[in-house]
Amino acid sequence: MRRTLPLYLLFVFAIWGGISVFIGKTEISQFDGLMRNKLLLIVGAFAIILGLGSLIFHHYMKIRRKARYWQYSIVTLGALIVSTFIGLFAGVRGEGSLPTIFGGTIFVQHEGKLYAVADKQERKMFNENPEKYADIEYAIAPLPDGYSEPLIQDKLLELKSELFSNTEKLAAIQAVSPVSKQPVTLTDGSPLTVYKNNVYVFASKDEYEQFISNPDNYADPQKAAMQLPETMQGELNASDLFQLRQMIYQKINETGPGNENINTLISPVSDSPVEISLGTVLGIYNGNIYAFATQDEYDQFLANPGNYISAARALMQIPANMRDLNRYNASVLRHELSQDRERAIRRGQEITPIISPVSGKPVEFKKHFAIHIQQLYEGILVPCGSTMFAMLAFYMCSAAYRAFRMRNLHSGLLLVSAFLVMLGQIPIVTAFIPGVHEIRQWILDVPNMASKRGIMIGVGLGMAATSFKIIFGIERAWLGGGDE
């Protein structure tokens, strides 16, 4: 039973594997996919466990018997235990259950912007009330708009065409700025924003930026163009924006200049009435509605919204693959930030300080210490692997001088062909000596290809024959015994 069950299993799965290749039925393909994607992984996991067990047993016995070079077995087992522990509990990129990234600047994230805080206490304060502390001036950089923005841009383009087609509906109205308390004339695409569910309109970009830098100072619900409808709470999408614009149009149409009941649009910065006129362009970014003076401004904004509203304190663009600020991403950010800062120091450039949005004070940038599989890979495996293969260059040259001898016709042919192929690899030779490249190509295309084809056919026939022998149980060496 111990030796026949594997034979039966092998036969069944081998025949199944062959059938699934030739029969293209969906159900068969799906079941075959299940076998490959799930079952094979389970078998592979068991194989790894068996292999590891064998490795541990072998080296343990060497240590116990104090066999030759038993000390290397201690190093092997030690490395196995340490890397297993790190891999299991630290993760590949520091996402494991145990903390493996120590120290370093602390990052927090809110509404697509990244901030740095001084310590864990500030992080806690920020996370408890991000609205209070999140200030675009302190943002390190906005997260790039890689996912939803392209779709919203398409919708915005539709919206813009819709807007320009309704020019007859637009009429200039008086608006009052909540900041200067003066009437504001809203020109094409004057900025709009939403703050605490109120829509504010500004006469200019400067007013808008003043408002954004300190909205509490200027925001006055009485001066808002309108309150954000209850149905549009939270993140606004393009459809919400379109509805919002329709509502504003409706208000414009219902009122007119001189009507005291006008719900005027007032700039919260200059506190002056804002006039919506022909082709006011609206845009949306991170839940805020913006309006623009001209079509060009709108296009520029669409091309790079982050630049339009980013703070002067932006240090770097966060890579597009950082959807979430987990420990690994934060460690990568710290690494890149530290490299940028060290480069700036070497070049004598001014380093922009990182300001905490909680305290408003500069945050000292600190590097971190990390232990995870990626660190082991980059710090140990890559250098060791590269070094090992780099040494081969020396051994190859020594062997070429000492051992590569033309003792007979066959070795002579080998030497000459190797010589010509190597010459054909050297750019300076192929550039100045005609025919070398063609000779090399001929050697690879004709004699090499012919011999490789012959070898491949032989190997293929041998593999097919051996496979049939194994499937039908004629060849049983893999079971650990001879033919029976």
Added chain:
Amino acid sequence: MSEQTIWQKFLQVDRRIIYLIVLIVIIVPIIFPFDLPIRISERTTQTLFDAVERFPENKNVFLISADLNPQDQPELYPMMVAWLRHCFYRKIKVLVMCLYPTSLGLAEQALDQVATEFNNRANTDEERIIHGRDYVFLGYKPPPIVPILGLGEDIYQVFPRDFYGNELRSHPMMKNIKSYRDMDMIGSLAANTLPITYIAYARARFGIAVTGGVTAVSVADFYPYLDSGQLTGMLEGMKGAAEYEQLIAKTFGDTERMLAFEGMSAQSTTHIAIILMVLMGNFFYFMQQRHERRKG
């Protein structure tokens, strides 16, 4: 005791002297690099370049199987960087996956490097390279044959999430990609015979074009497939990578660093050193044989 001839002395030279000579011929061109005129191989590099240039507009997806290791990094890493640059210049979407865990770090490094190059130059959002819109890093999946076959049916069964843990379906570029039928070509970067596995399982069964970026020592193994058309071009070692970099620089005016091209000077001097050592070794051997024949 017979006196050693000069030929014997030369043949028995201390190997440390040979190591020192090799050290000098490798280090000097690295410290004082010089440009070499590189001739583009029509059959391999130019064929691959033209094939990528002719990707149809309706698909435009290149799957790169990045199976490079630290050992073959000098040859295969510049190939991957060159492929990525070419794809991003041509606005071709790129899927990157690894069939061995040791390849993940280098694959991600190459993606980050090229994306950063393009983003540093970008003036508009369209010019930027964004993960999820222009490329997706699928990550690693064992064992080699399972994902190769699985991608022919349903990519989401094999890779439900990308390397960073995002749902694969959430990426905008994955909207119209389900299997090999929605891709143009597979590029296998490997130091072993993995391109042959792709030919056998992906091309033979699902009909997708396959190309390879291989180390120079394994180039000869792939010529039968090149001749039969099963491989659409190929990059042969560091020289092939340097040729591809040259083609990209010439076609798109790319001015970024060309790692393989820079390494060609050191590689050329080392090759010349090896050739000279082989010739000298055989010359001294023959002279010694001649001396012994005359003496005896």
